[in-house]
Amino acid sequence: MVTLAEVAQHAGVSASTVSYVLSGKRSISVSTRERVELSIQQLGYHPNAGARALASSRSNIIALMVPLRTDMYVPVMMEIAIAVATTARTHGYDVLLLTGEEGPAAVRRIAGSSLADAMILMDVELHDERLPLLRETDRAAVLIGLPADADGLTCVDLDFEATGALCVEHLAGLGHREVAVIGEAAAVYERHTGFAERTVDGIRAKAQEAGVRVLHRPCEGGYPAMAQTLSRIFDERPGTTGFIVQNESAVEPLLNLLRQQGRAVPEDVSVVAICPEQVASQASVRLTSVAIPAQEMGRRSVEQVVAKLTGRGTDEVELLAPELTVRESTGPAPR
Amino acid sequence: MVTLAEVAQHAGVSASTVSYVLSGKRSISVSTRERVELSIQQLGYHPNAGARALASSRSNIIALMVPLRTDMYVPVMMEIAIAVATTARTHGYDVLLLTGEEGPAAVRRIAGSSLADAMILMDVELHDERLPLLRETDRAAVLIGLPADADGLTCVDLDFEATGALCVEHLAGLGHREVAVIGEAAAVYERHTGFAERTVDGIRAKAQEAGVRVLHRPCEGGYPAMAQTLSRIFDERPGTTGFIVQNESAVEPLLNLLRQQGRAVPEDVSVVAICPEQVASQASVRLTSVAIPAQEMGRRSVEQVVAKLTGRGTDEVELLAPELTVRESTGPAPR
DNA sequence: TAGCCCTGTCGAAGCGCTTCGACTCGCTGA
DNA sequence: TCAGCGAGTCGAAGCGCTTCGACAGGGCTA
Numbered sequence: 087m088v089t090l091a092e093v094a095q096h097a098g099v100s101a102s103t104v105s106y107v108l109s110g111k112r113s114i115s116v117s118t119r120e121r122v123e124l125s126i127q128q129l130g131y132h133p134n135a136g137a138r139a140l141a142s143s144r145s146n147i148i149a150l151m152v153p154l155r156t157d158m159y160v161p162v163m164m165e166i167a168i169a170v171a172t173t174a175r176t177h178g179y180d181v182l183l184l185t186g187e188e189g190p191a192a193v194r195r196i197a198g199s200s201l202a203d204a205m206i207l208m209d210v211e212l213h214d215e216r217l218p219l220l221r222e223t224d225r226a227a228v229l230i231g232l233p234a235d236a237d238g239l240t241c242v243d244l245d246f247e248a249t250g251a252l253c254v255e256h257l258a259g260l261g262h263r264e265v266a267v268i269g270e271a272a273a274v275y276e277r278h279t280g281f282a283e284r285t286v287d288g289i290r291a292k293a294q295e296a297g298v299r300v301l302h303r304p305c306e307g308g309y310p311a312m313a314q315t316l317s318r319i320f321d322e323r324p325g326t327t328g329f330i331v332q333n334e335s336a337v338e339p340l341l342n343l344l345r346q347q348g349r350a351v352p353e354d355v356s357v358v359a360i361c362p363e364q365v366a367s368q369a370s371v372r373l374t375s376v377a378i379p380a381q382e383m384g385r386r387s388v389e390q391v392v393a394k395l396t397g398r399g400t401d402e403v404e405l406l407a408p409e410l411t412v413r414e415s416t417g418p419a420p421r
Numbered sequence: 422m423v424t425l426a427e428v429a430q431h432a433g434v435s436a437s438t439v440s441y442v443l444s445g446k447r448s449i450s451v452s453t454r455e456r457v458e459l460s461i462q463q464l465g466y467h468p469n470a471g472a473r474a475l476a477s478s479r480s481n482i483i484a485l486m487v488p489l490r491t492d493m494y495v496p497v498m499m500e501i502a503i504a505v506a507t508t509a510r511t512h513g514y515d516v517l518l519l520t521g522e523e524g525p526a527a528v529r530r531i532a533g534s535s536l537a538d539a540m541i542l543m544d545v546e547l548h549d550e551r552l553p554l555l556r557e558t559d560r561a562a563v564l565i566g567l568p569a570d571a572d573g574l575t576c577v578d579l580d581f582e583a584t585g586a587l588c589v590e591h592l593a594g595l596g597h598r599e600v601a602v603i604g605e606a607a608a609v610y611e612r613h614t615g616f617a618e619r620t621v622d623g624i625r626a627k628a629q630e631a632g633v634r635v636l637h638r639p640c641e642g643g644y645p646a647m648a649q650t651l652s653r654i655f656d657e658r659p660g661t662t663g664f665i666v667q668n669e670s671a672v673e674p675l676l677n678l679l680r681q682q683g684r685a686v687p688e689d690v691s692v693v694a695i696c697p698e699q700v701a702s703q704a705s706v707r708l709t710s711v712a713i714p715a716q717e718m719g720r721r722s723v724e725q726v727v728a729k730l731t732g733r734g735t736d737e738v739e740l741l742a743p744e745l746t747v748r749e750s751t752g753p754a755p756r
Numbered sequence: 757t758a759g760c761c762c763t764g765t766c767g768a769a770g771c772g773c774t775t776c777g778a779c780t781c782g783c784t785g786a
Numbered sequence: 787t788c789a790g791c792g793a794g795t796c797g798a799a800g801c802g803c804t805t806c807g808a809c810a811g812g813g814c815t816a
Contacts, residue, residue: 087533087535087802089801089802089803090802090803090804091802091803099765099766100765100766100767101766101767101802101803101804102765102766102767102768102803102804102805102806103764103765103766105803105804105805106764106765106804106805109804109805111804111805112763112764112765112805113762113763113764114763114764114765115763115764115765118764118765130533131533132529132530132533132534133534133802133803134475134534134535134801134802134803135471135474135480135534135535135536136470136471136472136473136474136475136478136480136535136801136802136803137471137475137771137801137802137803137804138471138802138803138804139470139471139474139475139771139803140469140471140472140474140475140771140772140773140801140802140803140804141770141771141802141803141804141805142771142803142804142805143471143771143804145470145471147517150518152503154503154507160495160496160499160500161495161496161499163499164495164496164498164499164502165495167499167502167518168487168489168520171518171519171520172489172520172522175520175522175523180517180518180519180536181517181518182482182515182516182517182518183485183502183506183515183516183517183518184506184515185503185506185507185510187507187510188510194467195467198422198465198466198467199467199468199469199470200422200469200470200471201470201515307703308702308703309703309704309705335703338673338705339703339705342677342705367643368642368643368644368670368674369644370644370673370674370677422772424771424772424773425772425773425774426772426773434795434796435795435796435797436772436773436774436796436797437773437774437775437776437795437796437797437798438794438795438796440773440774440775441774441775441794441795444774444775446774446775447775447793447794447795448792448793448794449793449794449795450793450794450795453794453795468772468773469771469772469773471771471772471773472771472772472773472774472801473772473773473774474773474801475771475772475773475774475801475802475803476772476773476774476775476800476801477773477774477775477801478774478801
């Protein structure tokens with residue numbers, strides 16, 4: 087491995103000069119800079135990450151805690167993770183992938199060992215165990231998601247309350263008066279995952295305002311679960327004409343089951359989905375939907391974290407405004 | 422931050438003794454060990470990762486290069502990534518997430534900076550640009566996937582040739598003589614991604630042996646693409662009674678379209694899928710399938726890499742044997 | 757022309773850890 | 787009885803980098 091000292095010798099300057107060329111923290115004459123850069127090129131020098139971290143006490147690594155549960159909402163998670171990784175690179179950071187398995191201990195470990203300069207947490211619960219630790223530590227952190235108490239924390243998320251409201255507004259505007267909400271798996275609500283509960287809150291609030299009756303049912307993905315959930319819904323509320331679905335893996339089963347039951351979309355029932363753009367546009371009926379801006383969330387969270395690390399950051403909650411795209415799964419309520 | 426020296430002082434021993442307690446590389450008396458461990462506890466000591474990496478020239482980090490393309494078989498990737506991360510932790514390693522964006526340069530950067538002790542590469546192409554660099558470097562590496570020339574490399578993958586063969590064997594055994602293969606998106610073949618091509622090879626070889634006619638068509642996921650692909654297939658081969666699908670996002674569209682055309686599964690046509698277990702069992706028809714053992718692949722790749730790092734490793738190709746699970750989407754060919 | 761500041765460079769002191777002798781015991785075996 | 791050994795501990799020398807203070811020289815201002 088080539089070292090700084092070797093580069094310095096090759097270029098005929100001192101080690102500190104090479105360091106300053108690299109960091110730009112002191113002015114260097116053009117001729118010296120060029121000579122050093124040439125030596126770096128020729129020798130194929132790469133600064134040693136460990137030494138750099140030790141000397142500067144900054145590792146240029148951002149830790150990303152993803153949920154362990156592979157059952158849940160996986161494509162969105164992956165999209166966020168990749169957006170985080172690529173955005174981080176453009177700011178000179180690498181990303182350390184932590185799974186939820188370690189739990190809150192991971193926060194302690196990473197902060198204690200100075201392995202990462204900052205952390206981004208996904209899958210935030212309303213009363214997340216990791217938050218107290220996060221507040222204690224001096225490490226920069228950003229949540230993707232919104233806990234019950236966001237005080238002193240920086241959060242990035244889709245505005246799920248507004249999302250829920252938007253869906254209801256759209257259906258109400260089309261004359262629907264009985265709406266069913268197909269939610270995430272029950273476990274998601276049991277963990278009090280922020281986004282799921284907030285969506286339902288937004289739906290209920292707007293429904294009350296608009297005079298719409300709402301029935302909310304959690305649902306595991308897949309056919310069997312969806313079939314059961316659907317038949318219960320129609321038992322309880324035969325007059326249901328609108329659906330809001332917030333579970334990717336329930337979307338296609340729902341559409342198929344409605345079809346099998348002879349209910350036409352959107353003539354008999356309307357469906358609004360809260361899901362990634364791709365799912366909505368590639369479903370068997372092109373879905374009216376509110377997109378989950380996974381990439382944007384990943385990108386913004388990194389930008390927030392980098393701002394904090396460079397001292398420009400503030401603690402604030404950034405909620406991305408939802409956008410509803412009308413496609414072919416919603417129409418006027420039947421008479 | 423608490424340092425080794427502080428722990429040493431607190432416990433009344435020298436720094437090196439604390440270090441040996443931590444690493445276990447020299448024998449330590451029970452009483453000293455306990456005293457040191459107590460101090461570590463009380464002070465909440467965590468070794469500084471950078472200092473450790475610098476002194477020992479091992480970072481205890483494994484780099485994982487995932488493909489950038491978010492469009493492509495994403496859930497499998499995520500599952501592998503999570504399996505890699507959790508398995509790595511059980512061996513004392515953390516995982517650095519690299520996207521394909523940087524390309525081969527990432528290999529150079531990581532190796533040069535000693536940021537990671539080893540690398541795991543996903544989404545391997547038959548003639549992958551990263552391989553020459555990998556062979557040059559002394560870093561341990563494992564591929565998830567199989568390039569054309571695996572000489573001197575360690576690879577872990579599902580045996581996709583055997584997978585293809587297994588699918589054909591199953592259909593042939595049921596009397597099917599005209600089989601269509603719905604493949605991955607054309608771009609996947611253009612990049613000469615190992616697994617996609619190997620599957621087709623395996624299919625063709627076994628088909629020839631079994632006297633089965635095969636028509637292979639790449640297919641983007643989603644309804645529009647699948648509809649077009651399907652109509653072309655029946656135009657060209659009206660007698661097609663068997664399908665092999667290797668594209669998660671084509672599965673559900675295919676089933677729906679067949680249904681719409683009045684072709685019953687499995688009475689009129691049989692469908693075998695190559696996809697994650699979950700997709701197969703939750704589809705609208707429970708699918709006969711060969712599972713993609715994502716977790717297993719992630720786990721094995723880490724174990725291989727750890728073996729290499731501890732000197733027990735060998736260069737070898739480990740192909741996981743495919744298993745076909747018969748469910749409700751395949752049956753005897755119609756007369 | 758003296759004094760000052762600015763630019764560009766260097767030397768040296770760490771950062772916190774690992775690891776290699778080296779040293780001290782108390783034992784064992786000849 | 788004493789060399790020799792293993793167990794247990796310590797001190798010191800780095801690992802490769804960043805960064806601080808110092809300093810030389812040139813161009814200003816006064």
